[in-house]
Amino acid sequence: MVKITHITEASSSASHVYIIEKNTVDIAGLDTSVVSAFLSSDKKFDYFKQPEGFVFLVKADQKTEEIRVLGNTIEGHISDAVESIQLHSTNNEALYALTEGLLLSSYRFTKHFSKPKSYKLEEIYVDAHLTTEQIQELVSMAKSVFWTRDMVNTPVSHLNAEQLAEAISHLGDEAGFQVTVLGKTQIESLKMGGLLAVNKGSIDPPTFTIAEYKPSNAVNKKPIVLVGKGVVYDTGGLSLKPTPGSMDTMKGDMAGGATMAAVIYFAAMQKLPVHIVGLIPATDNRPGGNAYTPGDVITMFDGTTIEVLNTDAEGRMILADALAYSAKFDPEIVIDAATLTGAALRAIGTEATIIMGNADDAYFQDLEKIGFDVHERVVRFPFWDDYKTHMKSKIADMKNIGGPNAGMISAGKFLEHFVKAPYIHMDIAGPAWLDSKENYKGDGGTGAGVRLLYQFLKNRYK
Numbered sequence: 001m002v003k004i005t006h007i008t009e010a011s012s013s014a015s016h017v018y019i020i021e022k023n024t025v026d027i028a029g030l031d032t033s034v035v036s037a038f039l040s041s042d043k044k045f046d047y048f049k050q051p052e053g054f055v056f057l058v059k060a061d062q063k064t065e066e067i068r069v070l071g072n073t074i075e076g077h078i079s080d081a082v083e084s085i086q087l088h089s090t091n092n093e094a095l096y097a098l099t100e101g102l103l104l105s106s107y108r109f110t111k112h113f114s115k116p117k118s119y120k121l122e123e124i125y126v127d128a129h130l131t132t133e134q135i136q137e138l139v140s141m142a143k144s145v146f147w148t149r150d151m152v153n154t155p156v157s158h159l160n161a162e163q164l165a166e167a168i169s170h171l172g173d174e175a176g177f178q179v180t181v182l183g184k185t186q187i188e189s190l191k192m193g194g195l196l197a198v199n200k201g202s203i204d205p206p207t208f209t210i211a212e213y214k215p216s217n218a219v220n221k222k223p224i225v226l227v228g229k230g231v232v233y234d235t236g237g238l239s240l241k242p243t244p245g246s247m248d249t250m251k252g253d254m255a256g257g258a259t260m261a262a263v264i265y266f267a268a269m270q271k272l273p274v275h276i277v278g279l280i281p282a283t284d285n286r287p288g289g290n291a292y293t294p295g296d297v298i299t300m301f302d303g304t305t306i307e308v309l310n311t312d313a314e315g316r317m318i319l320a321d322a323l324a325y326s327a328k329f330d331p332e333i334v335i336d337a338a339t340l341t342g343a344a345l346r347a348i349g350t351e352a353t354i355i356m357g358n359a360d361d362a363y364f365q366d367l368e369k370i371g372f373d374v375h376e377r378v379v380r381f382p383f384w385d386d387y388k389t390h391m392k393s394k395i396a397d398m399k400n401i402g403g404p405n406a407g408m409i410s411a412g413k414f415l416e417h418f419v420k421a422p423y424i425h426m427d428i429a430g431p432a433w434l435d436s437k438e439n440y441k442g443d444g445g446t447g448a449g450v451r452l453l454y455q456f457l458k459n460r461y462k
């Protein structure tokens, strides 16, 4: 990963970014005439190339997100060209955003190339207006988001349920939180019928990963439980997804699980004073000799019976068991993240996460506000009990699919049935994955939700 350090006398770099405030023409290293011409122009960004390196000019007076995106523009110019760059600014917020955008843009998924191209940019030197703590936070942020992207981008042949659980255990070892992985035998003893049903067509065993970060100075009495969908590959099962197309990106169907593990990793690296528990049920979903079938009736972990009418609605089957298991921790709130429905993607695209639930409005207001701040926007959908009727089965307690309309909401209502505590469901089917590159989010796995939930926890539990 690119290193970030403060600019010192010795830092040798011939490329520079200057974030310039209104009416400030005196800037060390720049001609006043250049600065005043830039400030009086209507450009928000400009650059020129000198024999020694690049000079980028950025107006400080812009929206935070515009500055993050400029971080990506700058990365595009320099990543193959220079080994280091210096960022100069007296504006803390702008400097943070620019560094964040630049850093997030430096992600490359190269592990499957026989000869991976090396990444030239090695070092970002930043002005002392960014504090050491902020640099540390940016490094933790990039590590968490990049880990999530790696998990989402890695195909199932290299990341099955056990390998995902192992990867989460590594995070725990590194950042100092506890990770317990339940294997198939333990999942069977617990009678997690939903997770076992989805796993029946698989040749790989399922896992149920429990991550717990419990600092001694935690300010919350009851833990926050984060549940994430860990479907390491979703073929749809016997209700096979149509090809070509709809199966291509399904190696990323564990994005919710990866996101929740990464949030705990981020919080632990930053030593947030908040007690968090992560629950990540994982398996692939495949047709196979013994695969669960449409028409099947499954008894879930909490005893609820489910009529399976579509094996492609597998996310809710495995999440239901994890959500019911959360009661063991007597949580303050349970939040889940899942690439749960095509309906969510179709409704609002890749631009935002759909959230819904029965928790206090204050949690939703926080998520909405922070969503705009970090530009991982969320949209709250209705969650009226009327939608529960979509899930009524003629022969069991519920069926696993709703009607033709509002599929993202009936899925949420299905999940709500299993949760005792206040609950928020996040359907990240849209933003978790991008088919083509979009600024600092890149393409493929985006890591959407990691910055949002970290910031949510940081703001709420100080």
Ligand code: BES
Residues within 6 Å of the ligand: 234, 236, 253, 310, 312, 313, 314, 315, 339, 340, 341, 342, 343, 345, 400, 401, 402, 407, 429, 430
């Ligand atoms: N993993 C998919 C949802 C999905 C679709 C995520 C597209 C990302 C992009 C999920 O398991 C699924 O297949 N859902 C079905 C549910 C339906 C059968 C009720 C869907 O949305 O079509």
Ligand code: ZN
Residues within 6 Å of the ligand: 234, 236, 311, 312, 313, 314, 315
């Ligand atoms: Zn599915």
Ligand code: ZN
Residues within 6 Å of the ligand: 231, 234, 253, 312, 314, 315, 339, 340
């Ligand atoms: Zn799925």
